[in-house]
Amino acid sequence: xxxxxxxxxxxxxxxxxxxxxxxxxxxxxxxxxxxxxxxxxxxxxxxxxxxxxxxxxxxxxxxxxxxxxxxxxxxxxxxxxxxxxxxxxxxxxxxxxxxxxxxxxxxxxxxxxxxxxxxxxxxxxxxxxxxxxxxxxxxxxxxxxxxxxxxxxxxxxxxxxxxxxxxxxxxxxxxxxxxxxxxxxxxxxxxxxxxxxxxxxxxxxxxxxxxxxxxx
Amino acid sequence: xxxxxxxxxxxxxxxxxxxxxxxxxxxxxxxxxxxxxxxxxxxxxxxxxxxxxxxxxxxxxxxxxxxxxxxxxxxxxxxxxxxxxxxxxxxxxxxxxxxxxxxxxxxxxxxxxxxxxxxxxxxxxxxxxxxxxxxxxxxxxxxxxxxxxxxxxxxxxxxxxxxxxxxxxxxxxxxxxxxxxxxxxxxxxxxxxxxxxxxxxxxxxxxxxxxxxxxx
Numbered sequence: 294x295x296x297x298x299x300x301x302x303x304x305x306x307x308x309x310x311x312x313x314x315x316x317x318x319x320x321x322x323x324x325x326x327x328x329x330x331x332x333x334x335x336x337x338x339x340x341x342x343x344x345x346x347x348x349x350x351x352x353x354x355x356x357x358x359x360x361x362x363x364x365x366x367x368x369x370x371x372x373x374x375x376x377x378x379x380x381x382x383x384x385x386x387x388x389x390x391x392x393x394x395x396x397x398x399x400x401x402x403x404x405x406x407x408x409x410x411x412x413x414x415x416x417x418x419x420x421x422x423x424x425x426x427x428x429x430x431x432x433x434x435x436x437x438x439x440x441x442x443x444x445x446x447x448x449x450x451x452x453x454x455x456x457x458x459x460x461x462x463x464x465x466x467x468x469x470x471x472x473x474x475x476x477x478x479x480x481x482x483x484x485x486x487x488x489x490x491x492x493x494x495x496x497x498x499x500x501x502x503x504x505x506x507x508x509x
Numbered sequence: 510x511x512x513x514x515x516x517x518x519x520x521x522x523x524x525x526x527x528x529x530x531x532x533x534x535x536x537x538x539x540x541x542x543x544x545x546x547x548x549x550x551x552x553x554x555x556x557x558x559x560x561x562x563x564x565x566x567x568x569x570x571x572x573x574x575x576x577x578x579x580x581x582x583x584x585x586x587x588x589x590x591x592x593x594x595x596x597x598x599x600x601x602x603x604x605x606x607x608x609x610x611x612x613x614x615x616x617x618x619x620x621x622x623x624x625x626x627x628x629x630x631x632x633x634x635x636x637x638x639x640x641x642x643x644x645x646x647x648x649x650x651x652x653x654x655x656x657x658x659x660x661x662x663x664x665x666x667x668x669x670x671x672x673x674x675x676x677x678x679x680x681x682x683x684x685x686x687x688x689x690x691x692x693x694x695x696x697x698x699x700x701x702x703x704x705x706x707x708x709x710x711x712x713x714x715x716x717x718x719x720x721x722x723x724x725x
Contacts (some may be wrong), residue, residue, distance in 0.1 A: 384642045
């Protein structure tokens with residue numbers, strides 16, 4: 294199964310491409326927006342597609358035309374302006390969903406935020422609420438699509454080394470999770486079709502990732 | 510017919526409440542977020558509701574519980590940060606749509622932007638694209654609802670005196686329209702159920718507003 298990784302040059306994206314290339318069942322196609330970003334992925338023998346997420350749906354669909362799944366890991370990051378929140382976290386995600394449809398790719402795995410429900414927008418600190426709102430609407434768009442989706446809601450991301458162990462479920466208490474483990478969860482989702490149509494939160498925990506994801 | 514005007518204290522909103530109060534068939538309930546904004550509307554014998562659009566759906570629904578229609582005229586304005594674009598132009602609009610549903614109000618008139626189609630997001634200058642995207646998703650949410658909606662797409666807004674004459678349709682060339690005439694179009698929509706389920710652009714023109722709206 295070949296998966297297009299949108300936002301491959303991000304922190305989670307790089308781990309994800311690495312783990313996908315290590316998996317026997319999967320191969321990665323890294324979507325990045327600069328040629329300078331190619332070498333990291335080429336070294337891992339991953340295919341690379343040069344597309345800026347601010348381009349149109351057709352450009353993304355072209356990158357998706359020969360894959361079996363799309364993983365959306367792109368994020369505007371906390372240090373960009375709020376204009377990028379709507380253009381990347383919301384519109385970039387929706388364009389990717391529409392591109393997957395256009396390319397005939399049914400499987401779609403989305404990295405969301407820990408809690409994107411309506412109440413979470415209301416409860417968020419003023420500076421964080423626009424990001425939560427953007428992710429809320431991106432998730433809604435995906436749920437309303439007819440794609441085989443999985444939505445992963447990670448806790449507070451850290452650069453700690455992954456442990457391979459998590460807690461997965463809904464209504465978890467917010468706590469940390471490493472980007473390495475998030476990437477491993479995404480691989481586990483791609484490898485397990487029982488995650489189709491599901492969404493769940495993940496934080497550090499005591500259950501092996503494959504088991505936690507399989508038990509959902 | 511009583512109409513809740515969301516964003517009543519805005520430039521279009523004030524004209525709209527004025528014209529609604531002058532209409533024989535309509536009465537206005539002005540939703541504003543500050544007590545200091547009451548006198549303008551009280552002088553026009555309009556009812557007033559004190560609700561900030563950043564509050565939750567229930568607060569807006571409470572303001573809508575005794576009305577027959579909702580008009581969304583709120584806008585973050587060009588001088589607010591892009592965080593307000595997503596929180597007001599998108600999320601504020603969606604919360605108002607959900608509040609109308611919750612209050613059992615079927616009729617909903619939306620002021621949109623001149624062109625909120627996918628291609629318009631792509632084509633917009635970088636500084637304007639987030640606003641177009643926000644309006645795009647708000648319009649999509651309304652279309653997907655089961656409300657009796659009308660979506661009005663005005664051209665470049667001016668503070669010129671209204672002429673009472675417009676051109677209405679789709680795929681118009683972008684040009685100006687006064688806020689006074691936009692407000693009159695909204696009144697014409699409320700008064701004419703043939704506008705239900707329709708959306709159209711408006712610019713300055715040579716057709717009387719009631720006729721232009723009736724011919725759609």
